[in-house]
Structure formats: C-alpha cells, structure tokens
Amino acid sequence: MNKSIYVFSAFIISAFGFAQTAQIKGVVLNEQDSPVQNVLVQAQDRQVYTNANGFYFLEVSPSDQITIKFQADAYQTVTYTESLKENQSFELNIRLSDHSEELKELVIDKNLQQRFEGTTIISPDVIRRIPGANAGVENILKTLPGVYSNNELSSGYNVRGGNFDENMVYVNEIEVYRPFLIRSGQQEGLSFTNNSMTEKVDFSSGGFQAKYGDKMSSVLDITYRKPKQFGGQLDASILGGGVTVDLASKDQKWTAITGFRYRNNALLVNSQDVEVDYKPRYLDAQSLITFQPSAKWEWSLLLNASSNVYEYTPLVKRTKFGTIGDSKEMSVYYEGSEIDKYQTYFGAFKGIFKPNLENSYKIIASAYHTKEEEYYDILGQYNLGNVSGDLGGNAGEVEYTVGLGSQLNHGRNNYDALIVSAEVKGQHKLDENEIEWGVRYVSEDIRDRLVEWEVVDSAGFSLAHPYFSTPNNQPYEPYQGELLPYQNVRATNFVKINRLNGFAQWSRRGAIGEHETFVNVGARAHYWNVGAEGYETSNAQFIISPRAQFAIKPNWENTDMVFRLSGGLYHQPPSYRELRAMDGSINPNVKAQQSIHIALSNDYSFKIKNTPFKLFTELYYKDLSNVNTYTLENVRIRYRADNNAEAYVYGADMRMNGEIVPGIESWFSVGYLKTEENYNNKGFIARPTDQRLKLGLMFQDYMPTIPNLKLYLNLVYNTPLPGGSPSYVDPYQYQLRLKNYMRADAGFSYIFKDQTFKSEKRWLKPFEEMSVGFEIYNLFNNENAITNTWVRDVYEKKMYAIPNRMTMRTFNLKLNMRW
Incomplete structure (x- = not known):
C-alpha cells in the first residue's frame, strides 16, 4: 500500500x-x-x-x-x-x-477539433514504453475509462458493456480482423498492430461519427507512419522481439516501412499453476509501401502475413483454494496435447487523389484470408483433497481425498475464411463546412468445421449433460440411460455473406455569439444477405443508422472547457460468429443488434503551477434491442443466434491526465457501468460484461538523481466479472462472479542516448536511441482468475469451483535501439 x-x-x-x-x-x-x-x-x-x-x-x-x-x-x-x-x-x-x-488573421485550432469530436489520442511512444504482459496499443487502452479486460494475455477488450466483437479496428482506414478459433489469451500471440510502425492512434469509446463502420461499442483508428529517410529499430526481450526498417528515396516519392516480429509467451504461461511443455511460435511480417508521384496523387500498399503455431502439452496442475479453516487442493495429471495453427494473409491497396486542397477522393481494396485449425485431445485425471491446517509437520499437505474423476476433451476444428472488399470515399470542404461520403462492398466466404466433445467421469461414473432428461442418481442408483458425452457439438458450415454499405456526413465549425461550436450529422446504411449451404437463403436485410454530435466551447475568461453531446442509432449487422448458434447450426436470418446511444461529456483543460492537466468526464446510456445473447469463456464467445433479448447499459467515465514531465503524459481513470439483459422476458440479469467499477493508472516519471533512468507503471483494478458459473448452465439459475482483478506492471528503463540525452561515446555514434529496460509483470503477485473449473464431490454431492488463474509475478529484460 x-x-x-x-x-x-x-x-x-x-x-x-x-x-x-x-x-x-x-x-x-x-x-x-x-x-x-x-x-x-x-x-x-x-x-x-x-x-x-x-x-x-x-x-x-x-x-x-x-x-x-x-x-x-x-x-x-x-x-x-x-x-x-x-x-x-x-x-x-x-x-x-x-x-x-x-x-x-485566420486561426485554425486542430487540437480543438479533436476535442470537439471526442477522440482520445494515444502517443505511439507511450504504447512502446509502457510495460505489459501483452505490450501494445491494447495494453494502453485497458487503462482508459470504460475499457475493461481481465486477461493480460489477450489483445481483446470490452468497451462500455460490449464484447470483443463490438469493437472496430482500422489501420490506415482499412478494417482489420481478429482470429476466429482462439479460445484463450495464451493462444493469441501477436496483435495485428505493429507498434514500431505506428504514427498516430485515435480511440473513441462511443458516440462516434457515421464515417466509422457498423459496430456498437468503439473505434480504434491507427495510422502507420511514412519514413523520411533510411533508418531502423530493434526491440528485443525475453518474450520476443522485432526489427523495423525504414526506406525512403531522395525525392521522398517512394517510401517503405517493414516490420518483422516474433513472440514467445512461455515465460508468462510458465508462471501459472500448471506445469506444461509449451512451444508457441508467433511470427509476423508487415510492410507499408507508398508512392507519391505528385502533390495530387498517392498510392500505398499494406501487406501482412502471420503464422501462429501453438503446441501445448499440460503435465500437472496443483491449485489450492478455499479458506484457512476449509482449505482444499486439486491435483490434475494430464495426458495428451493441443496443437493449433493460425495463418493469416492480408493485403490492401489504397489510392488518394487530391485535385486541390478542398477535395480529395480515395479508393481502397483489401483481401483477408485466414486458415485456422485447432486439434486437441487432453485427458485430465483429478484428485480433490482436504488440506491439513495443523501447524505441525503436516501443514499444507493433503490429508484425505474427497473427490476423484477425469475429463477427456476432444476437438477437431477448422476455419477458412476469405474476406474481400472494395471502397470509394470522398471529402469536400466548403468554407466552414465539410462533407464526407463513402460506399463499400464486402464479400465473405467462410468454411467452418466444428467437432468438440467432452466426457466427464466422477469416481468411475460417467456424467451426462445436465440438460439431459434421463435421471442420473449415481452412485446410489444404477444409471439406465444411454451413455453420452457431457458436451457434444458437431457441425460443418459453408456460408457466404454479401454486404453493401455506405455513409454520408456533414460537419461544420461555427459560433453562437462568441462561443465556438461544432456540429456533425450523418447516417450509415447497410444491406446484406446470407447464403448457407443446407439452409434456406436468408431474406435480404437493410438498416439505417443516423448519428450526430454537437460540441461547444464557451468563451469564458480563464476557463478552457468543451461540452459535447453525441449519440445516435447504432446497428451491428451479424458476423459469421453471431450467425452460429451454440450447437453449431446457422441461423441466416439473425437481425442486426441495435443500440440507441447517448453520451454527454465535458473536457476541461487547466494548469497547476504551470503544469498542464486535462479532466475528461462523460455520462452515457445505451438502450439495446434485437440483442443476440452469448456466453463468454476466457476469450471465446458463443452466441444463441436468436435476437430474443433486450438490454441496457449506463455508466460514467472520468480521466485526468497531465504532463508531469513535459511532453510525457500520465493519467488516472475511473469508470463505472451497469449492464443487464432480459432474455425471452424472463427478467433482467447481469450481462457477461457487467463489470461495475474500474480504476486505471498509466504513470511515467524519472529518477531526479539519475535523469537517464525512467520509471513506468501500468495499473488496472476491476471489480468482479460474471463468469464464475459453468458456461453450460442457465444464467438465470446461476449468477456467480469471479474475484476482483488487480494487476500492476512496472518498468525501468535506462537511456544511453536519445534526443534528450546526447552521448559522444564512439560505440553509440551509429544510434539515434538506445536503452535497456527491466520489467516486473504482476508486481504485487495477485492471484487473478479468468474462469472456474467445476469438480464434483460424489460423496457429498457438492460442486467445487477451482479458479483457473492467470499469470503470476514475472520478470523481463528489454533492449531498444534506433538508428
């Protein structure tokens, strides 16, 4: 403390x-x-x-x-x-x-424009420096108000009651996608975004403009930089590393930036309470090539190829839980392994034509291909025992066994998807007015095979699924029913989705008296149909999403404030994941989920002893209909695919940031939300993302006596998240929650050379920057859990929740060089 x-x-x-x-x-x-x-x-x-x-x-x-x-x-x-x-x-x-x-004199305040639009700007240097088990832009987003995550191994995040699938991510105005089959964070490997190639990061947690796509929660808009000259960067650590090379012609017409990355999560996974033989190989290569033959034309090509191979062989797991007076330990001995492969290829072509300063036109064409396979056969044989509380020689040892059993999990899942898109956009400025429009066509071709089953045995008795109708009173009565897997899902789906969407919006900066104002009004339209082999062709669907923003900066003496009101009708046409029900079947007629979103915010800039600070506060409310309910286990989402629910979200966010060290930002954030859903008129219960309170701290400082030594701290605290119940049970009967999530990652970096600290040492002359760092993940060694494993005691007929813990305290070394 x-x-x-x-x-x-x-x-x-x-x-x-x-x-x-x-x-x-x-x-x-x-x-x-x-x-x-x-x-x-x-x-x-x-x-x-x-x-x-x-x-x-x-x-x-x-x-x-x-x-x-x-x-x-x-x-x-x-x-x-x-x-x-x-x-x-x-x-x-x-x-x-x-x-x-x-x-x-004409005065143009671009910073004020960003405040009017309500976007959060994140410095790429902050992203690169701040420590985290999964370092990257998502690592920083999790410290912002309204952004929640209980999984340091995953790049996924929830925003204001939404799930992972409700967030949009753009790189250079091109939409990017997450892998489909991943079930846990340790399988993810690398996020798409390469931090070393990033120049600008904008984030909006709600109330965003019509020019952004058809999702309900957030927008992450990333821009890769254009090199000015030859250069390079090397980032290396125990967890992996990367090399980035900058190229530019003398006349600046040709530029290219290319990055190669490698990551190995073994250091983090080995800190968990499972002994494993873990061989992950995460590789990634990206390149952005630009050609600007004149001031009016610019062409660019964004390429990405990644290969993630995940080999996981669990050996032994020992987990102690319970209280001091009733302590228990579960020991699990494993046989078998899991081998997963995720290969993705992405390419996008972009052309920009600027006939003059008032008008610009863009064409964007992209193709995304992913081939994923997930194969596993893992047998876990467990022993559940009472732990001695005797302060003598047997303290902490298992006294006697209260439960025995085994669990066999089998999976043979394959997913192959090709997503192709073409888009035309325009932007026009007329005095204080700006008009933007765009039209996009998307074709999705998906081939999916799902084969998963689970057999559960407790003390020699096979357990059927709890929804199975035949009574099962083992071991007191013989079981008369058919022997069936505890869970069994089998499906093969071939699905094609065609989408045509577009937007148009108008913006204007003006004034009411002496008060500056900003208005944005726009709408999106989306038309789509679904064709699934073996199912009737869906009815084509069409939705319109109007959106608006209004901001005003009062001309108050010695007070710099911006007030902003935004909202609209936000739709989310279903992706393939939302079309697939929990049994693997397809419902081609799933409707678009709908959210009426209203947000009222205040942006206040002030100074304390000449140090600039900003205080951002926002109140928001969402009314959701056509809700497609789901279960969330680790990072895997499974939908009911029926639109039979309604929901609501409301909350408040606060963030105070300041440049304690000029040019270097730190912030403290607080978020509160409540979200509930009503399925088939059964009544409102907590949604899987109902995480009430969130605290975040992103802090940067230096050592006064050693100015070359810098300190970085990344701290997140989240109150309990629903997810303590088994994923297969009726949520109306079980509403258990996990424990609080708290994690602090600290980093120390010694700067040998950069723009501030010059050096005349000969060995440093080839480099523009060089630093070494030491990082501590999970500084306070908190035992966070992402899910529970449920084990049956056949003698007392009890079910015990054994936490599946996340990573514990881990140390890492880093090396960063630029030339």
Missing part, C-alpha cells in the same frame, strides 16, 4: 522538463494552387521561409499546443494549432488568400 501511495504522490507532485523533437513539413499555395515562395513559417522559437516550390520544414519540441503561423506580404496570415508527440512527422499544407483588402 505504501508503494501505491508513493507512486500516486509522485504522479501529482513531480515536475521536470525534457526536450524532444517532432517535425512539421508541407507546401504553401495561393488561391490559384500555385506555390508561394518566401512565406515566413514560425513555430515556437523556430522559423523558416518556403522555397521556390512552396515547401517548408521545421523541427520543434513536442507539445499539446504548438502554434504554427504563416505570414507573407499581400496574403492573409494563418495561425494553426496542433498537438505533436515525440518523433511525429506532421504534414500541414496551407492555402493563403491573396485578396487585396485587409483580412483578419
């Missing part, structure tokens, strides 16, 4: 300055689209003049408020405000008005 107080106190009172570097570049044109020479461009204490081509380039110190001014004789002065992070390269093209009459 003292450590927590110290960390929080340091977050509030620390202050120290570091200088970093960011770049601003662009072209200045006149109203005839001709370059303007000798325009004075000023930012901070730097200034340059545009050359004969109207081009300029500036290096500045990163900040949330960078003012860029453009001045030239006979032209209107333009002032632009932007937020830049370390190593960010920002392109800003400006058109100057050359009217002869005196014109008022």
